[in-house]
Amino acid sequence: MADSEPGTEAWRKHASAFDRVQAVSQSLSTPRSASWIAAEASVSERTAREHLNRLVKMTVLLEFNNKGTKAYAADPIYQRFQVVRELLDEHDSDGLLDLKENLYAQIEAWQKEYEVNSPEGLREHATRIDNTERTTEIRRTAAEWDITEYRLDVVEDVIDNYVTYM
Missing domain, CATH: 1.10.10.10 (Winged helix-like DNA-binding domain superfamily/Winged helix DNA-binding domain)
Structure with missing residues (x-):
């Protein structure tokens, strides 16, 4: 800096x-x-x-x-632990279930909007776009999708192990 x-x-x-x-x-x-x-x-x-x-x-x-x-x-293990701790601090069991539902809904919305099933599919779709601004927007959405899938994976882990973690 x-x-x-x-x-x-x-x-x-x-x-x-x-x-x-x-x-x-x-x-x-x-x-x-x-x-x-x-x-x-x-x-x-x-x-x-x-x-x-x-x-x-x-x-x-x-x-x-x-x-x-x-x-x-x-260290990705340390980072994952930090996300687990954050989720446990911010959500009870019902809140985690609501968060899981919201994350799934966001992924389903992207699947419907772009007619693809994954962030990789969305990136492939971006290669066929001639508009630079639109390509950037789609690639940014793919990155958000990656993060959403990661967060969903952690949320599901926390839900599955809620009693152990608490």
Whole structure:
């Protein structure tokens, strides 16, 4: 994150270096190097490495070797646990069933609207569209569909194990 960007100074003032490194590393969609994370978190590379190693030991992050360079990415098991905890904190058993119904309804609406059965089918559909704006919209919907399916999977797991988790 460039020092000149609005909000950088406030972020430094109100969030610890550890919190900034964790926030950046948890938002990664692909593994990134410590130097990249350091720049985004507005910390030194040494500080980033220290915090990244701590997050790996805490099983919050996974460490990869990318052509001789260490790279870091969020641990999907940790992320799933976070979603489970959030669902349990925000919903009782009936609320989880309502959420499941709403997620299914959203998926069914996309299936009907686009006449496809999956996010992959929707992405395939997007390749046949000549309008850039419409293609972007369809690809964004496919990404939302992926997230909705993931959330539905977690919701079903929480429903199935509600008594155990509580």
